[in-house]
Amino acid sequence: MKRTLSLLLGLSLFAATSVVAQEAKKDAPKKVAAPAVKLPAQQADVAAPKFDGKTGEINVGFAKSHEAFVAIAQKGEAQVVFLGDSITAGWNGQKALFDKEYAQYKAANFGIGGDQVQHVLWRVENGEFEGIKPKAVVLMIGTNNVGSAAHTPEMIANGIKNIIAAIHKRSPDTKVLLLAIFPRGEKEDPKLNPARAKNQAVNAIIAKLDNGKTIQYFDIGQKFLQPDGTLTVEIMKDRLHLTAAGYQIEADAIREKLASLVK
Secondary structure, eight states: OHHHHHHHHHHHHHHHHHHHHHHHHHHSOOOOOOOOOOOOOOOTTSOOOOBOTTTSSBOHHHHHHHHHHHHHHHHTOOSEEEEESHHHHGGGGOHHHHHHHHGGGTOEEEEOTTOOHHHHHHHIIIIITSSOOOSEEEEEOOGGGTTOTTSOHHHHHHHHHHHHHHHHHHOTTOEEEEEOOOOOSSSOOTTTOHHHHHHHHHHHHHGGGOOSSSEEEEOOGGGGSOTTSOOOTTTBTTSSSBOHHHHHHHHHHHHHHHHHHHO
């Protein structure tokens, strides 16, 4: 009997404690998420670092990658530099192919995921071409700018022009293999796939930067597409980033052109 009473008393106390805890939880002030930092608008043709929207500081990953690239540049060894965003950075996941194709050039990969034109321009102006005078730079940038209505094709193209000028200011004899921005999205449709259409508008402008000498424009976009213009997941896993098969297509496409620039 005593044992039963003790058990009932214990259960009652537990229930009472639970009710009190629940009431306290209801009355406790709710945590309010810290508001996102309002960052200043960036122009595609004016150098700017990549900022963290939560802290307002320079993005940590961006800063670390940039510092690593500056250190590589200061060694002065690379004869070829790949410069761009995540599509360029993706070569890091294709090490065997990259080494097979570009180890002979002591190639360096200066690609950072999420970079826009203004970020690459800032990187060039802030140390990534100090101490290094590569024979060639493979440049492909701009697809991350298409989502901003303020970044017109003309502004994006002008930013790319500024990147090349910044490279040549530091290394006048470097030849730039300027790749057209790769196609993206499943199909070529200005209404359903405005990003591809905007990239094509940028390409039409930057094609005119080709001077046959220190700047050579090269559009390999069609090599990624089916005859009807469709982009498959076998070539670009999300119809933006290259698969292993996609990188093989790029390597095959630029091999001779790059070799001629490095001579």
